[in-house]
Amino acid sequence: MIEAHLTKLYALWLREFKVFLREKSRLVASTFTPILWLFVIGSGLGAANPSTIPGVDYQLFIFPGIVAMSIIFSSVFFGSYIIWDRKFDFLKSVMVAPVSRASVFVGKTLGGMTTSLIQASILLAIGAVIGVPFTPLSIIQAVTVILLMSFGLTSLGLALGSYMYSLEGFQMIVSFVVFPLFFLSGALFPLDNLPDWLWVLTAVDPATYGVDALRHAMLGTGSNSFEIDMAILTAYTAALGLFGIFSFKRMKAV
Amino acid sequence: MIKIRELVKAYGKLTAVNRLTLDIGENEIFGLLGANGAGKTTTIHMLATLLKPTSGSATVNGYDIVTQPAKVRSSIGIVFQAPSSDDILTGYENLHLHSMLYSVPRQIRRKRIEEVLELVGLADRKNDQVKTYSGGMRRRLEIARGLLHKPKVMFLDEPTLGLDPASREVMWKYVRTLVEEEKITVILTTHYMEEADMLCDRIAIIDKGKIVALDTPAGLKAGLGGDVIRLKTKDPQAAKLAERFDFVNRVEHSNGFLVLSVRDARKALPILLQQVEAESAEFSSPTLNDVFIQITGRNIDKEQAEGGFMERFAKYD
Numbered sequence: 259m260i261e262a263h264l265t266k267l268y269a270l271w272l273r274e275f276k277v278f279l280r281e282k283s284r285l286v287a288s289t290f291t292p293i294l295w296l297f298v299i300g301s302g303l304g305a306a307n308p309s310t311i312p313g314v315d316y317q318l319f320i321f322p323g324i325v326a327m328s329i330i331f332s333s334v335f336f337g338s339y340i341i342w343d344r345k346f347d348f349l350k351s352v353m354v355a356p357v358s359r360a361s362v363f364v365g366k367t368l369g370g371m372t373t374s375l376i377q378a379s380i381l382l383a384i385g386a387v388i389g390v391p392f393t394p395l396s397i398i399q400a401v402t403v404i405l406l407m408s409f410g411l412t413s414l415g416l417a418l419g420s421y422m423y424s425l426e427g428f429q430m431i432v433s434f435v436v437f438p439l440f441f442l443s444g445a446l447f448p449l450d451n452l453p454d455w456l457w458v459l460t461a462v463d464p465a466t467y468g469v470d471a472l473r474h475a476m477l478g479t480g481s482n483s484f485e486i487d488m489a490i491l492t493a494y495t496a497a498l499g500l501f502g503i504f505s506f507k508r509m510k511a512v
Numbered sequence: 513m514i515k516i517r518e519l520v521k522a523y524g525k526l527t528a529v530n531r532l533t534l535d536i537g538e539n540e541i542f543g544l545l546g547a548n549g550a551g552k553t554t555t556i557h558m559l560a561t562l563l564k565p566t567s568g569s570a571t572v573n574g575y576d577i578v579t580q581p582a583k584v585r586s587s588i589g590i591v592f593q594a595p596s597s598d599d600i601l602t603g604y605e606n607l608h609l610h611s612m613l614y615s616v617p618r619q620i621r622r623k624r625i626e627e628v629l630e631l632v633g634l635a636d637r638k639n640d641q642v643k644t645y646s647g648g649m650r651r652r653l654e655i656a657r658g659l660l661h662k663p664k665v666m667f668l669d670e671p672t673l674g675l676d677p678a679s680r681e682v683m684w685k686y687v688r689t690l691v692e693e694e695k696i697t698v699i700l701t702t703h704y705m706e707e708a709d710m711l712c713d714r715i716a717i718i719d720k721g722k723i724v725a726l727d728t729p730a731g732l733k734a735g736l737g738g739d740v741i742r743l744k745t746k747d748p749q750a751a752k753l754a755e756r757f758d759f760v761n762r763v764e765h766s767n768g769f770l771v772l773s774v775r776d777a778r779k780a781l782p783i784l785l786q787q788v789e790a791e792s793a794e795f796s797s798p799t800l801n802d803v804f805i806q807i808t809g810r811n812i813d814k815e816q817a818e819g820g821f822m823e824r825f826a827k828y829d
Contacts, residue, residue, distance in 0.1 A: 265612045265615065265618075266612060266613050268612065268615075269608075269609050269612035269613055270609075272609070273598060273601065273605075273609050276600070276601060276605065277598070277600045277601070280600050281600065304702055327674055327720070346596065346598075347592055347594050347595070347596035348590060348596050348598050350562065350596055350599070351592070351596035351597070351610070351657070352613065353562060354560050354561070354562055354585060354588075355585060355610065355613040355614055356559045356582045356585040356586045356613070356614065356615070357613050397737075425823075510561040511557075511563070512557050512562045
């Protein structure tokens with residue numbers, strides 16, 4: 259019984275993974291943008307010597323934020339594939355199979371997590387080159403944060419995508435969800451001396467805790483404690499996962 | 513195999529399926545014939561548990577479509593109007609994916625996939641991406657997919673829509689194979705009269721969500737009063753002679769021809785010609801299209817094929 263469920267999840271994940279491997283342009287495009295940010299913004303703004311953390315140069319400071327950015331973009335964008343699946347009727351063929359909506363959701367989310375993890379790994383390798391002081395523990399911590407973040411944000415993207423019927427509609431998500439998630443996360447600036455209104459907005463952004471946790475893991479510093487970051491991130495991830503399952507259950511099949 | 517009782521699907525004021533009651537037996541090819549928007553696809557979607565009925569009930573393979581959807585899904589295979597395979601994957605990979613979703617045991621997965629590929633004639637293209645397939649091949653892949661888990665019932669929603677005549681005949685051949693070799697009950701929707709006539713054991717003509725006629729193709733055509741024989745004759749007694757036969761329903765004069773309405777022209781004509789001296793004789797059988805026009809008052813062959821109003825409405829609701 260359990261084996262049957264796992265087989266179905268594996269089947270759905272395998273499909274996402276194969277599609278990812280065959281659509282190489284996806285990987286190239288979505289890895290290029292963070293690298294551009296890291297080197298252009300990192301070096302450009304870094305040359306102006308912004309006072310972020312004493313003793314850490316700006317490029318290193320934003321590195322965890324850029325990893326988070328790649329996760330935010332690739333995870334939420336992954337939600338748009340549910341719209342493709344519907345457009346090509348693939349979704350209908352899955353929904354008419356004896357598979358629960360929760361399984362369809364989790365299988366798809368695992369696919370999105372895999373995509374995000376591969377992209378983040380490429381960035382981590384670049385990070386090692388530009389001088390991020392990785393240790394085995396910090397890598398384990400970073401990967402845990404990446405998995406939590408990507409699960410939560412893929413859930414969010416898929417949930418939102420399940421309410422939409424056109425890719426044009428999903429563009430709106432990019433403006434109203436992806437960019438705020440990224441800009442408010444403290445990926446590019448420290449959260450310590452913000453005006454109150456901005457501080458409140460950053461505090462409700464789940465990505466804030468991902469960025470902070472990654473900064474702890476990679477640079478040994480952050481605004482909250484690592485434990486608090488992880489607790490809030492886990493809570494957000496669980497809530498977004500439930501939101502995703504709820505959305506998939508109420509999604510119309512035809 | 514399928515019992516439908518007073519099934520209703522309403523979208524606001526619009527009733528797509530209106531109190532449909534129908535029984536479909538085992539190992540039968542059953543046709544739902546109707547114009548676009550008649551409610552065929554909506555009916556199929558309800559039976560396949562993709563749409564919840566507004567009221568009424570139905571069972572498929574003994575399982576209730578509302579309360580036992582998982583069991584219904586395991587019992588059925590379905591080919592949608594538009595191909596629904598992932599075209600980035602190969603044919604084999606698509607089947608492998610679905611064999612896992614349908615819990616085909618691991619040990620027989622490969623064998624079963626090869627079997628269905630063989631059955632639909634795609635074995636030599638199994639490792640090509642689906643995007644390289646023609647329309648007919650995609651449709652056949654869908655049939656193969658629907659067969660993986662040995663369903664009891666196969667739904668085919670407009671299986672030959674958009675196919676060229678040659679692919680259409682190939683498709684018909686495979687549908688017959690399903691019933692003859694796999695012992696599957698097939699329910700197909702179509703708006704092609706010829707297709708319904710050639711393939712189906714029984715046909716329900718659906719108009720505006722209601723069944724307006726239900727019979728075998730021959731029965732439906734016989735309902736129109738049978739075949740028509742036109743005789744050209746100089747024999748003044750011909751009409752009287754013809755009237756005496758009990759298989760002749762009606763005799764009329766038209767433009768110097770004697771027009772006889774008979775039950776079966778092939779049997780009647782030789783007998784008639786022994787008695788009546790005719791210069792020429794011809795006969796014709798009514799087509800299913802004649803039946804359709806008679807019953808619904810509309811000519812389906814002249815209507816557009818693609819995406820009826822009801823299907824669109826159902827899709828975007």
